[in-house]
Amino acid sequence: SAVISQKPSRDICQRGTSLTIQCQVDSQVTMMFWYRQQPGQSLTLIATANQGSEATYESGFVIDKFPISRPNLTFSTLTVSNMSPEDSSIYLCSVVGLAGVNNEQFFGPGTRLTVL
Amino acid sequence: RKEVEQDPGPFNVPEGATVAFNCTYSNSASQSFFWYRQDCRKEPKLLMSVYSSGNEDGRFTAQLNRASQYISLLIRDSKLSDSATYLCVVNRAGSYQLTFGKGTKLSVIP
DSSP states (O other), X not given: OOOEEEEOSEEEEOTTOOXXXXXXXXXXXXXXXXXXXXXXXXXXEEEEEOTTSXXXXXXXXXXXXXXXXXXXTTEEEEEEOSOOGGGOEEEEEEEEEETTEEEEEEEOOOEXXXXX | OOSEEEOOOOEEEETTOOEEEEEEESOTTOOOEEEEEEOTTXXXXXXXXXXXXXXXXXXXXXXXXXXXXXXXXXXXXXXXXXXXXXEEEEXXXXXXXXXXXXXXEEEEEO
């Protein structure tokens, strides 16, 4: 399977600041997604990162809070803006459309964010 | 009703035991079903897809009952390394977006 990397792997941030998380895949993929996993919870989809156009956000998530970019088929960023302690979570990117595994979804290692 | 429901456990079983996890989903139009495994402080990893006819991969067997909207995972001859949280995952009809259950925690005890 492809290698999916995320930067940073973890960070501790002050409230009111913003953090941009990068997701890089070593091969082209059809789709990229961003999820959040709050402590003790399962994964919740934030948005679909669309290449060359605005992301598609799920209910409860808005572009002003979680701006997303996807400039090409291998890279995406998620920004967590104006952070508060409630944003402390693990943020994961995922991809679909790797060669030979059309509808299976693979996850990056996650970015563990703590907001003080 | 939650979209994907699982018994959170924990399931504490001895090595060598057989253990079964169940999951129900609410959207009858869902078309793809998966079991993911998540180790502590790690990302979820695909364990197996679940097919209508049922499928087996070594010690793992997955079953799907569309009429009852029910998915199961059977683990035979449990190993210590099977200790993890098992996530039942269902796609949204017509899309690649996934809905995750909260997971069932398994601890295999020596």
